[in-house]
Amino acid sequence: MRKNVSAVKIGQVVSGLYPKNGSRNILRRFSGKVLKKAKAENGWYITVQESSDANKIRSFLMNKVVTGKVVLDA
Secondary structure, eight states, X not given: OOSOGGGOOTTOEEEEEEEGGGXXXXXXXXXXXXXXXXXXXXXXXXXXXXXXXXXXXXXXXXXXXXXXXXXXXX
């Protein structure tokens, strides 16, 4: 997953690193299926259903994603 949000499509499986609680210097891994992508006041974000953590749904601001990639197309 690149900083270019147009490269990410709904239904794709993505993985990457994101700051813990959104602002810490500690990174956490995320991986899951993209449910939604949209633009908010702070910029583009994606909503991901994580497969590793009991199917929790989380939102990630693309400006803060440190590194990531599209794993496969669903």
